[in-house]
Amino acid sequence: MVLVxxxxxxxxxxxxxxxxxxxxxxxxxxxxxxxxxxxxxxDFTFVCPTELHAFQAKLAxxxxxxxxxxxxxxxxxxxxxxxxxxxxxxGGIEGITYPLVSDFNKTISKDYGILFEDLGVAYRGxxxxxxxxxxxxxxxxxxALGRSVDEALRMVEALQFTEKHGEVCxxxxxxxxxxxxxxxxxxxxxxxxx
Numbered sequence: 001m002v003l004v005x006x007x008x009x010x011x012x013x014x015x016x017x018x019x020x021x022x023x024x025x026x027x028x029x030x031x032x033x034x035x036x037x038x039x040x041x042x043d044f045t046f047v048c049p050t051e052l053h054a055f056q057a058k059l060a061x062x063x064x065x066x067x068x069x070x071x072x073x074x075x076x077x078x079x080x081x082x083x084x085x086x087x088x089x090x091g092g093i094e095g096i097t098y099p100l101v102s103d104f105n106k107t108i109s110k111d112y113g114i115l116f117e118d119l120g121v122a123y124r125g126x127x128x129x130x131x132x133x134x135x136x137x138x139x140x141x142x143x144a145l146g147r148s149v150d151e152a153l154r155m156v157e158a159l160q161f162t163e164k165h166g167e168v169c170x171x172x173x174x175x176x177x178x179x180x181x182x183x184x185x186x187x188x189x190x191x192x193x194x
Contacts, residue, residue, distance in 0.1 A: 001113025003135040008037070008127060009111035016080040017099040025101055027070070028133070034067040034159070035129040036152055039103075039114055039122035043075040043083040044091065047146045051124075052093045054149040059098060065156055066131075072101040072108055074121050114140055128155050130163075 003009075008027065015025035027035070038055070040048045055062075055069050062069050073080075080100045086092020101108065103122065109115035114125035124147060128137035137155045141147055158169040167179035170190060180190040 003112065003127065003138055006135055008035075008129045008133050008135050009108070010133075011101070011103075011108045011111070013101050013103060013108060014077040015099045015101040016077050016084060018097055019081070019084060021077050021081070022099070025099060027129075030068050030070075030129075031133055032131055034065065034131060034156060035127075036062060036067055036069050036156065037072065037112075037127045037129060038070070038147070038152075039072045039109060039112065039125040041116075041119075041121040041124070041143050042073060043079045044086075046091075047124075047144065048073075049083075049088070049091055049093050051146055051149070052096055053088065055098065056096050058149050058153055061153055062156065065153075065160060067156055069098040070101060071096075071098065072103050072122065074103045074106050074109060076104050077102040116143070126152060128152070128159060130159065 010028045012024050012026045015022045040051060042048060052071060059069060080102060083093050084096060085094065087094050103109050106115055106120065109122040112125055112127065114123045116123050124141035126139050126147060127135050130136050136159050154174055157175045158173055161179060162168060168182045169179050173179060178190065178193060180186040
């Protein structure tokens with residue numbers, strides 16, 4: 001299911017943030033901010049804590065760009081709480097400060113088209129949502145393939161650059177690189193400078 005250029009499906013669910021349960025966490029409360037919404041299969045697994053800690057390590061970079069990072073899995077909020085109380089050196093996610101949403105009924109994963117029905121868990125889906133709630137980027141990995149948090153940050157930078165300057169970002173563009181005007185002359189000028 002492709003959600004790019006569509007309204008991100010809203011949800012209200014229990015979540016855990018900073019060790020506290022939030023009974024009604026709503027995606028729509030983030031309107032006006034950019035959102036990196038990422039799904040992971042299960043708490044207390046192997047690739048998942050590496051990703052959650054990698055997002056935490058770059059959290060200040062996301063926040064500096066007005067981006068809210070939100071994690072989602074099909075685990076219960078009780079499981080999220082227990083995992084947050086488990087030290088990193090024991091496979092836990094102690095120290096994670098962004099919200100972890102409980103998709104216990106699997107409706108959010110279904111709405112985003114990433115529920116792995118056979119196992120009842122979400123694939124590693126990531127959705128970049130703009131300030132108006134429109135999905136601008138999505139990527140889905142199979143369970144064994146961890147994501148690049150740096151790539152998620154690069155996509156935020158590309159989106160914000162495009163919005164601000166009206167130019168488009170070519171392959172492998174990163175902040176500070178040359179972009180181009182979205183027309184034939186812009187493409188020729190870009191290649192001439194390369």
